[in-house]
Amino acid sequence: PGSRGLLHSEDEVALPCIHKLVAASSFSKPKVLTATSTLKFIPEELAVFCRDFRLLHFSFPGNGLAPQAFRVANAIAQAREAAAWLGDAAEGHRGWSCPDEAPPEEEEEDEEEGLSSTLLFESLWDWEKELQRLGAVGWRVSAVNERFDMAPSLPQYLWVPSGLLDHDLKRTFAHFQERRVPRLCWHHPAGGDLLRAASFHPASEPGSEDVRCLEMLLLGDRGPCVLADTAELPTLADIQLAHLRLQALCLPEPSDRDLNCLLASLVQLLGDPHARSLPGFQSLVQREWVAAGHPFPRRLGLLRRDSPREEAPVFLLFLDCTWQLLWQFPADFGFTEAFLLALHDSSFSPYFSTFRFSCQRQRGHSSTSQLPSHAYRPMGGWQEPGGPGGGPGPCPFPPVWAWGRRYSRQQQQRFRNPAGAPGPAEPLAPGTPAEPCPRGGSRLVLTLAKGSLCPQPLPWWGRPPLRPPHRVSPPESQGRPGGLLGSCHPRPGLLLPCTAGPCIRLWHRCYLRGLPQEQ
């Protein structure tokens, strides 16, 4: 902690990172300053509450600094407002610009080591490589969305069943909210698949041909599919089910852009040792959040005050969850708390393509946007990012993973956990081949609700397929031999976090940085 990269000292704060500005004097009440509500008294003290939980506290001693104090306070308030950009970046990002300086001459080779081994999922090659690592047989990379014309908020490349032709795949987009179709996000070595999708479009009325394609996409010939409702976030139960070789677990969420990101990445953190290595984690965030179209600017509250605010720290929640896991399993992660803190802080920094845009399409567009005249110039310059393989037009902002630009080598060394065993990046060894699911054949669709599975008809099915009634049996019945949670020694590589109260902690290095003694 205490490494703020670009900013030179602990006393600097990026304008978008200012959460609240409060001025106080001995003669009036403390006042919150905004661009519209200006100061009516000479401030004696100024407190800057930062989004990264720091608190900068300035006082102006009375010897003739009064006018400056007044000007400075108002200037900060206005600059801060100007720093927030209007609406989504797609509407043009006035107020912010990318530096036009040339990249620095001296290039340190190993500096971007973390970056080069991080898959940015901007190129076809990245998707192919990761699919190969997962060893997901029966899936292929589809370039159907290459021009973002099928689903604007989805990435260019999607993992879909091999048996489904692009022609057929195209039929399915219309039936999902925001055209976000079900697609693979992770393949369990034992054979289960984790899918994510938006919920079905309420107005869609698929014809028979569409139904065939939809079912092909959702069910394939893999057997029953379980829909896990993100409304209750049953993470443990999810992996339980994935492990029980229910062939596929699909996460539908109305938008597929918030909690699905959280859940999909948490499941992978628990189940895939590679995701717990530093490059693996960066790739995970890149795929499940950045490429998947998590609307960072809106959720992090980086937009201008008067634009519609839909702030919700979903990504920060994910970082906190990751910290809980890191704390519970200190020897299983390749990265450290310092890394998570750096990522946390960087999310309020406007200089990274990672958090500036809501989807891949916008990132691509940004390269052509015009720069306003009052360009902000951060110290230092940027390296041309462009992951391996190029991808869409080079974005002028570097990804957040270019740590070498902002953090010293020494600081970066603190990102790596000496006790952690980074997972292998090579293809996962296939587990025992999945046994065919004994029940229901391939047309069974189940929902996971409150720890139990209930059959769920797809919207276009008239009635659920016939099957014998079954008794309630929560999948977690305790101590059952053979089950994931009943066995004494879980599969190596799988983490089973404890969710009981005593095991959940406050991430104090993150949240309590504002206390003076912590700084």
Place this chain on the structure above:
Amino acid sequence: EIHIKEPIEKEVNPHLLPGELLLCEASTVYKYMQEDGSNRGTYGKLVCTNFKISFLDDDSASDDNEPQFKNKIVGENDITLQCVDQIYGVYDEKKKLLTGQLRKYPEKLIIYCKDLRVFNFCLRYTKEEEVKRIVSGIVHHSQTPKLLKRLFLFSYASAAPNNTDGRNQTVMFETLEDWRDELERTKGNVRYKAVTTNEGYRVSEKLPLYFVVPICISEESILKYEGRGIPIWCWSCHNGAALLKMSTFPKEQDDSTSQMQKAFLDGIYKTISKPPYELLKLDDLSSSLPSLQDIQTAYTRFKQLFLIDNSTDFWATDVKWFSLLESTNWLEIIRRVLKKAIEVAECLEIQHTNVLLIEESATDLCCVISSLVQVMMDSYSRTKSGFQSLIQKEWVIGGHGFLDRCNHLHKSEKEEAPVFLLLLNCVWQLVQQYPPAFEFTETYLTVLSDSLYVPIFSTFFFNSQHQRDTNRSGESLKTQTGPFRFLTVWDWAVQFDPKAQAFLNNPLYAEKPKPDKSQRKTARFKHQRQLSLPLTQAKPSTKRGFFREETDHLIKNILGKRIGKFINSADEPPNSLREFYDSWHSKPVDYHGLLLPRIDGPEIKVWAQRYLRWIPEAQLHGGGTIATAAKILDLMEEVQSLQVKMDEEHSQAVSGDVHSVPLLRNSARLSSLFPFALLQRQSVKPALPTSTWKDLEDEDDLVKRDDEFVDLSGDML
């Protein structure tokens, strides 16, 4: 329902210690492995001796499943009589506390232990007379008042004459020499002296045989009020400032007596405030710290969070865990005690004043604060032998009433208060904040806390040195070989074999480099460097500077309060203390110098190892601190083997002192409960919170839905 395994008729006999007598037993007792409703468990024999309650199942005879960390005296299914906290009987699903005479005998027995284990025994299959005998036997021997001489300590000591010299470098403070050495070690011998005034306990039975007072205190004043009103030395800081303690006079009705006492005290204060003594600062702990009653109440509530009957209970309370924890106030008490210790450390270190701790008996909170201050300021107290010597000095010989405070004899619950546990909890906070500064581990603290209830050691079973000495003589056994020779708890070999003892030593302890004679100067320099704290407060600066400082303070106060209202509403400690604390924390830690605990709310944590070790719901498979520890031990082993290889290559020198490191390598991923819990089960939060479940039960449609659920478990096995 219960799947009955044929009770095995094999005769299993309890393992008895010397002097241990079997009092009663019952066979075909069913012990639940886990009280989760699954009713799984084992049949066996429940016995009660004059030392312990013990459950013997078929496995207890065979020893193939030896755990790595095993207590030789108290086994997994043993509960010493002093370790029993409360016993409940279950009658028709209703729990009732069992204390004295019983009219009806329960079908189930739940024993809550002071080391936080919970045992569930089912007596339904036991013969009625056996139930009567065992239940009344257990309740009688563990819950009713006892005579001191009936403690197992005495039978053990007379049956097993102790010839071991288990001091292992621990200073016992039983001799004048020990006190003089301590004075010399801390360089307190210029102004303080060890006195023999209390030989034969002439002064007081509460005071130790030898103790240390300021040189200027006369023998008459010591004798005048049985040692009350006399400042007794605890420890001297490197700068000469001393930590003293004093027991006060009881409240007098008589005016003239209290006048005289006041005059006496004034005289004492005057003598020890004069040079060569530093300024004196008084701290009346009875007003500045929570009362013993508060501490007892808080701990009683706190431990209830961990004495969990069954899994259902756990998950039911889990929803409210943080608010329940908060409401116990236990962590807040730990915080206040740590804060007080920092205050005292600041006075000694920065202000160069002597600190006199005042308490009615000077044997409770005085012990906590003085021990903590020494652990923080004296790196010797952070070694194993140093810590043990400290406990001897301040607690055992210092006269802490262990017998009363632990209520070992069940004499009076009013006297009970977990004062020593409070110290261990505070030290644990330091250990987990600065692991490399301590030679011992948290496991050491945990087993030390468990040893409070093992009555084969004299350490924690007397109220004072006097009480121990007078009972040692063995009057009733005059014909016997003479005075009892008690074991001390510091002889860890009694409880643990060398392999298990390795868990008590911190492999990452940053050992103090041994000062070579040639390097003395640098060592001293280092010693001084650790004091490089702002010393501005100590001496008033020039007048002008002083004025400036004053105005600065004024401004700070005015504005500080104003802004403080919305920034930090917590009551702020005085400025100098805050500065001391902040400036120390802004510097890199010197593990051999002053150590200040961080005391902000979230930094004060629950001692998970001690309190959660028997709760499988809170365990992490392959996680927790043990995961890192295992990695480190692996590395150390590798380093050591490489070292051996190098030594072999370089010379013929035999490296004999390779420390043995517990072998963790071959074991599978360890659970966070390691090295305590042997049970490896996982309990999962019920998908439906209990409260919701209840709501749902009222709904009719649940019945209908029932049929639609799919049972997956059957096929997945």
